[in-house]
Amino acid sequence: MSSHDLAYTEPEKIKSLDAEFLSGHRFPYQEDLSLVEDVDLMASTPGEDINWLEDVALLEEDGVPAVFDRYSNAFLKIYFPIPEGREDEIARKVLVTHLQSGNSYGILLKELHCKFPQPELGPWVEGSRTVGTDYSPPVLEGWEKPAGH
Amino acid sequence: MAAVGERQISYDARGLAEPVADAPRTAVVEDGVATFDARELTTRTINLELRRLLYEEGVGEVVVQNPQGRHSLGVGILRRCRIRFEGSLGYFACGLIDGPEIHITGRVGWSACENMMSGVVVVDGNGGSLTGAAMRGGDLLVKGRVGARTGIDQKGGTIIIGGSVGSMTGFMMQRGRMIICGDAGPGLGDSMYDGTIYVAGTVKSLGIDCVPGEWTDADTELIERKFRIYGLGSPPEFQKFVCGKVLYNYDSLEPSEKKLVI
Numbered sequence: 001m002s003s004h005d006l007a008y009t010e011p012e013k014i015k016s017l018d019a020e021f022l023s024g025h026r027f028p029y030q031e032d033l034s035l036v037e038d039v040d041l042m043a044s045t046p047g048e049d050i051n052w053l054e055d056v057a058l059l060e061e062d063g064v065p066a067v068f069d070r071y072s073n074a075f076l077k078i079y080f081p082i083p084e085g086r087e088d089e090i091a092r093k094v095l096v097t098h099l100q101s102g103n104s105y106g107i108l109l110k111e112l113h114c115k116f117p118q119p120e121l122g123p124w125v126e127g128s129r130t131v132g133t134d135y136s137p138p139v140l141e142g143w144e145k146p147a148g149h
Numbered sequence: 150m151a152a153v154g155e156r157q158i159s160y161d162a163r164g165l166a167e168p169v170a171d172a173p174r175t176a177v178v179e180d181g182v183a184t185f186d187a188r189e190l191t192t193r194t195i196n197l198e199l200r201r202l203l204y205e206e207g208v209g210e211v212v213v214q215n216p217q218g219r220h221s222l223g224v225g226i227l228r229r230c231r232i233r234f235e236g237s238l239g240y241f242a243c244g245l246i247d248g249p250e251i252h253i254t255g256r257v258g259w260s261a262c263e264n265m266m267s268g269v270v271v272v273d274g275n276g277g278s279l280t281g282a283a284m285r286g287g288d289l290l291v292k293g294r295v296g297a298r299t300g301i302d303q304k305g306g307t308i309i310i311g312g313s314v315g316s317m318t319g320f321m322m323q324r325g326r327m328i329i330c331g332d333a334g335p336g337l338g339d340s341m342y343d344g345t346i347y348v349a350g351t352v353k354s355l356g357i358d359c360v361p362g363e364w365t366d367a368d369t370e371l372i373e374r375k376f377r378i379y380g381l382g383s384p385p386e387f388q389k390f391v392c393g394k395v396l397y398n399y400d401s402l403e404p405s406e407k408k409l410v411i
Contacts, residue, residue: 045267046229046248046249046250046267046268046269046287047250047268047269047287047288047378048378049374049378051267051268051269051286051287051288052266052267052268052285052286052287052305052306053286054286054305054306054307055285055286055305055306055324055325070266070285116200116225117200117204117205118204118225118227118228119204119227119228122227122228122247122248123227123228123229123247123248123249123267123268126229127207128228130204130205
């Protein structure tokens with residue numbers, strides 16, 4: 001039984017939540033190396049080297065090569081064959097593509113939940129629109145504040 | 150009467166939070182660089198002016214004059230930009246940042262760059278204790294000395310210290326790299342899980358489960374690259390320290406707990 005099936009039948013047994021589970025679908029750059037080959041890692045990060053991507057490496061989730069997306073606390077699985085010797089580079093390119101495209105679940109949540117103005121796509125895309133300018137706390141329908149508060 | 154969830158905080162007994170404030174709009178923008186004098190501004194209004202310029206005006210470079218050692222300046226900046234503080238900052242400077250390249254021409258207090266996600270911070274002077282605490286990524290260079298527990302709970306990124314570091318530096322370090330050009334105090338790398346600490350000077354004593362590591366070509370490449378990027382001259386000879394993994398029991402952790410340290 002896959003983790004996706006298990007999530008619905010026995011959610012208490014779920015041990016992992018990958019990016020495609022959170023989003024409800026798989027992304028093209030998880031399956032096609034050519035879609036990430038041209039990513040410029042140096043240009044995508046601050047400073048004169050790859051900065052925070054230095055800590056990003058190819059890992060494994062559910063027996064599948066994967067890169068960890070710290071912005072949504074989830075793994076992003078990689079389904080295409082990864083050329084030998086380029087494991088970490090490919091992992092970094094897939095992750096940057098994921099973040100720049102705005103598909104990271106953490107980014108999707110920003111519009112709804114961020115409390116302070118900030119660029120939607122963070123530092124990964126220049127000129128990204130600002131979200132969080134009109135935050136209002138969610139109100140649970142039918143809930144009333146307890147007396148005395 | 151305020152609706153549910155719409156409580157407006159307007160009083161802070163400590164007189165510190167200044168919950169109601171507006172950006173002062175005093176910056177002068179010239180050739181894409183915004184400059185403003187922080188001498189007469191409060192912590193809150195300095196940060197509001199910074200965010201207004203960076204988020205609303207889309208300015209890519211800001212110079213803050215006379216920060217006068219105020220605490221918590223430059224926090225939570227979440228875009229690629231350049232910020233220059235002309236002077237010293239107090240504690241919790243430039244924490245929770247993701248993307249900016251910051252230059253501080255003076256000193257910083259406790260916990261500078263705590264929880265930094267990415268970016269570059271260069272401090273010309275000294276730093277206090279807890280410098281780079283829980284840092285997740287990016288480069289932090291303090292050209293002077295720093296206090297105790299530098300890089301505590303570091304989860305990524307590179308901390309470079311031009312001088313010496315205090316006791317318990319690298320305490321509970323989980324990932325990342327620390328390059329110390331001076332001496333290290335007692336308890337270096339105590340209870341570290343992972344990561345690498347390089348020390349050029351003497352080490353007063355190693356902490357629990359911190360052991361000398363084997364030098365590789367990757368270590369040489371890292372040291373030479375960082376020294377070149379930040380113009381630190383020729384690197385001295387470093388000793389390398391890593392986790393001995395005697396206390397290592399990750400395999401028994403639940404996957405969700407493992408993610409906390411990735």
